[in-house]
Amino acid sequence: MKMLHVTIQTNKPEEEINFYREYAGLTVQDDLRDKGKDIVFLGNSAGETCIEVLYNPDSDNAGNRYLSVGFKAEDISAQREKMIEAGFAPTPMVSPMPGVEFFFVTDPAGVTVQFM
Numbered sequence: 001m002k003m004l005h006v007t008i009q010t011n012k013p014e015e016e017i018n019f020y021r022e023y024a025g026l027t028v029q030d031d032l033r034d035k036g037k038d039i040v041f042l043g044n045s046a047g048e049t050c051i052e053v054l055y056n057p058d059s060d061n062a063g064n065r066y067l068s069v070g071f072k073a074e075d076i077s078a079q080r081e082k083m084i085e086a087g088f089a090p091t092p093m094v095s096p097m098p099g100v101e102f103f104f105v106t107d108p109a110g111v112t113v114q115f116m
Contacts, residue, residue: 010109
């Protein structure tokens with residue numbers, strides 16, 4: 001079985017779409033807004049990673065704080081610096097064992113995103 005997508009409901013869809021494009025390197029795979037649906041799917045070039053951004057004007061993003069997604073970064077230190085320069089507040093770098101480094105940051109909808 002293959003996971004198809006993770007759905008993030010938000011009242012800030014453009015900020016959310018831009019976050020995953022800019023910082024996770026995803027591209028819009030399917031934009032249903034022109035079909036009357038407030039849904040945008042983002043994925044990598046191989047279609048292996050898919051985030052569904054669902055506009056919900058009533059969303060206060062409260063449920064998103066319990067959701068976490070993770071991405072592999074080419075250069076973890078550079079990725080963290082990029083997040084800081086953009087005004088995000090990433091956690092300090094975590095290294096639970098040799099050869100493993102990561103940090104967390106909160107996206108515009110309140111989702112915890114891990115970069116490794």
